[in-house]
Structures are given as C-alpha cells and as structure tokens.
Amino acid sequence: MRVRYEHVHWELARVLRANGFAPARAELCAQLFANASRDGVPSHGVNRFEQFIGAVRDGTVDPAAEPALISASGAFEQWDGRRGPGVLNAHHAMTRAIALSRAHGWGIAGLRNTTHWMRGGTYGWQAADAGVIGVCWTNTRAGMPPWGSTTLRIGNNPIVIAVPRASGAIVLDMALTQFSYGAINEYRRRGETLPVDGGYDTTGQLTRDPEALAASKRMLPIGAWKGAGLGLMVDLLATLITGGFATHELSPIGADGVGYSQVFVAIDPSALPARAGGVAEVVDAIVDDFHGAQQVDGRRVFYPGERTLEARVENMAHGIDLDLEIWRRVQAL
C-alpha cells in the first residue's frame, strides 16, 4: 500500500517520542527512517523500524544518549556515540565533518561506540545536499569468512562515497558483501532468488538462495579474496581512526550494531584545484560519458544514486510503497 511521506514520518516520530526520544530527535530520526523507504531502501527504513524500536526497548540503544566530543585537532574530531541511536550519531558526525570542511577544506569526524547507522547512503546524501564530497564507512560484526575459509572473521563494512551534482548527486552506498543482510532479507521477504551468487550454503556450494544464506551466514564478499581483504582494511581504518572497537571485539557483544566504529570525511569542492568549468562541469562530463554506455538489452545504465532519485520522485508523488503487514505492526508499536 502507498502511504504519504508526511504520514509515515509523523507515525514514526510518534512511536519514537513514546519510546524515550526527545521531540526534535524523534523528528530527525523519523525523517531518516522515512527517507530510506522514500529513496527505495525499505530494508534499512520502515522495514527495519520495528527491530530498531526493539533495540531501544531492550536497552541496546539509548534514545537519550547524545554524542560527546572526545578530542578536536584541526580538521579532525573524535566523538563517542555513547551507544545512542546510530542514525542520529552518524548524522551528527557528518554534520561535524561538513562544518570542518568549510573551515579547513577537509573535515574528518571519527565516531566510536555508536550503534547501527541503518542506511549508510543517508550520510552521503547529507554531504552531497550540503554541496560537499562525502566519504564514510563503518565496521560491523563479522559476517564473511576470509577467502577459502568457513570462519566468519570480517565485517561487511559498508562504504559510502558521495559527490554533489546540481542535477542529482552521485552516491555509492555498498556493503562489501555481494548482498547486504538487508538486501538478503528483502529477497527472502519477496520469496525471490538472487540475481548472482551471494555466498556459500551450509554444504560449501555457491548459492543464489537467500534462505540458504540466512542459514549458513557465509556471505560472499565482492570480488572474492579482494573484498575480504578490503573488509579487513576498512575495519583497521575505522578502528584506528576512531579509537573504537574492531570487528573482532564487536562480535562478542552480541547485539547487532552495538559499539560500531565509523569515519566521516567531507571535502569542500571549493578548496579543490579548479579546472576550466569548475567542479560541476567535470562531474557532469564524467556522468555524461558513463551514460554513453548502453546495456546489452538496450536499456540505459544507471550511475550510483540515479535510481534513488527516481524512487524518491515516485514515492513523493504517489506515497511510499509499504509492506502492509509491516506497516500495521509499526502503527501498533
């Protein structure tokens, strides 16, 4: 069923206020959840909201905890998320990185001890909407084995890279597994198989069956050994830059998303070396060249974030397409 964005936002904010969120924080948190569904990422939006409220109710996430500044030096700040709501912590950290980039050209905010940031792309769009380049990443609990192994040791450690553009930002938001848990759960919910292999089943065979992957939890990293290696490096960088917990320390905590280490980088394009035409012309030329490619079936190709905008336009015009059963449960929260 389709529900107006404003109504989804209002309903989520109501539930948040009833669960310990101060009004302004409930507004922003509800907005970020609603935006994820509005932008075509329901797995990390409304479809994840019930689980999020569960984490608040069982004390895993402290709705009243605000991030605390630990240290500041030039363009680098370090924050303690105090296990507050991950979306609010991450939004705050990117806000700080953006502010630092205005003053220094570059800004880096390390955020330790936070909780799940839900849709990582949120903070890329936040940067791009502010007119700056944004790069952020998080570590996670272990969800992938090193290449050739069955032992989970590496997080799916999502990476977000965003470049502002007047006619639509380019925003890459990807976990290092071929499919994120959220995406796997969406395929399970819809009863669909994956378009390419997503990992190994419990017998060690590559599989496109999302149920088999939910059982085995042996997710395939992008690029096999390459993604496994990249995952290790992302964890190292997140842990070292924030002074927070590493993947191997997160896994024993048990609750998903608790204690994560995240890094937010913002770069002000006005601080970058100018080329004729400026940043806008350079970015447009790269996108135009990319669009010059054609899919084998004659369809056009999409840059990262392009379909996000299309989903946004459609969901704002016709209402957000919600799963009826999930929406009823959210309304009953």
Added chain:
Amino acid sequence: MRVRYEHVHWELARVLRANGFAPARAELCAQLFANASRDGVPSHGVNRFEQFIGAVRDGTVDPAAEPALISASGAFEQWDGRRGPGVLNAHHAMTRAIALSRAHGWGIAGLRNTTHWMRGGTYGWQAADAGVIGVCWTNTRAGMPPWGSTTLRIGNNPIVIAVPRASGAIVLDMALTQFSYGAINEYRRRGETLPVDGGYDTTGQLTRDPEALAASKRMLPIGAWKGAGLGLMVDLLATLITGGFATHELSPIGADGVGYSQVFVAIDPSALPARAGGVAEVVDAIVDDFHGAQQVDGRRVFYPGERTLEARVENMAHGIDLDLEIWRRVQAL
C-alpha cells in the same frame, strides 16, 4: 632463473641511465621495479620493464620531467607530474603526503598528469615503512563496462591501503577488476586459466580464459555492479581532488598510463586517538583474530601483504625468480 636482487637492480639502473635518467633517479626507479619482482609482483616489475623503456623511447614518458608543485594549503598539496616516470612521481607524492602527515596528522598529495605507477602497492609499503597509514588510488583508461553493458567506460582504478605493523605491514593493493591486466597477462604467459570468472568473452559469456579476456577486454569488476559503481566514484575522487584528467579523457590519449590522476593520503598514527596498548596492539589483535580463521583445506589464511613478505624473504635469500626470456630482453635493452 634466479638472479640476485642487487644484480637486477644494477642492470635496470644501467638501462635507465642509458635512456635519459639522471643517476639518482635511475637508482630509485630501478629499485622500485626490482622491488615489485622481489615482492612477487613481476607483472608490474621486471616483466613490465621493457614496455616501460619503450614508452620512454617513444616519448610517452619523459625521463627528465620532475613533478612540479601547483598549490599547497595546510595538509593538502597538489602536484603536476608533467608526464614524467610514474613510479618516481608517485613515490614523490607519497613522500610529500608522509611529510605533511608528520606536521598535520594527515597529509594529502594530489598528483595529476602523471604516467603509470606500475605496482600500486609500492606506495603503500612506502607509507607503512615510514610508520604511517597510507591510502592511495589512481584512475586509468576505461577497461570495464558499466554493469549489464558492453561499452568500456570505467577504469580498473587500483586502490591501495596500507597499515604499518612491526612484524609486517598489512598492505592491500587491488585493481577493481576481478583480475588486473598484469595478472591476466601473467596467466596468459603461464598458459593457465583463472581460478574464478574474470569477465565476458566476445560472445557475452562469463569466462575464466585469459586469452578470451585479452580479446574481449570485457573485464568483470569485483562485485559486478558494485565494483562498477566503485570504479566511477574512484575516478570522480581522483579527478576532483587533483584537478587532472578523468577516465573518459584518458582513453582518447591512447598510450596506456599517460595523464593519470592519483591521490596519496598519509595518516600519522601518533595523531590518532590512543587506545590502551596503542596502535601496535590494536593492529596485532585484528591480525591475530583474522589468522584464527582456517581455510577449508586446512591451510592458513593470509592477510593482504602477508605473502608479499614471504616472497620478499625468499627472493632476497635465493635471488629473484625471473622469466629467462624476459630477462635476456631486458639485458639487451
């Protein structure tokens, strides 16, 4: 055949001096080529040397061109590589990033208008050997199609991430294709098939045949659509941060490696928030956890760079394992 490292270095330096390199630059350039073979990456070391000298002789690479500082602001410098030798330009840019990180905690050197940096890992090891975290990337000519397309629009845009560690640095050096051109050529040279699919043949079928990939040039990005998107973002960041050429501008130049845009980032761990035990203990704990995984066949797992060290030890002890035919051609240069 195995040839002593010192002799390989000496021979390469001799050829470089005879081809317009000043003595000190010939020494360093020869060292970086020899190091690649010493570290088990002959595709970007001795096996690539003849092609490199060819680029010098035909004027594609100017052996006398030194990088020129364009702008400097705080921790950020921008350099023009002036189409000098890519290895020397990249080494210089990482040297600058390291120096900036000593002063500011973080250092960023943008390098435009350079030529092929050969083995990207060189500059990661350079940072790690200096005790700092190093991150660098380069754009390249188009070598991959966007997902679902046959039109080459995206570079394989290698990424390097290095973390220092007393008992052996962790250094990821990866192109965004499942296999680099250099790796594909090594498989062709050895007459071996690839261990996993590397791309599409000319009929559009996934293939593990390196000859088919050399013919089709339709390389598979890591993670299918994910690597294609990541490649676009790496090009955007390289182009914007350096003010240099984008992939779509490099491809018409024709000669491989000419005009590349590269970014070098160094982070001084002493500027990072301390945890009990310091950086060394944090990194060791992450590596120890990773090593706790076991391969299904009982072998141990390797972190990125671990086998590099093993190759280095063996090649320094017994001489670098060279392809006899290639080595004779190098000696005849």
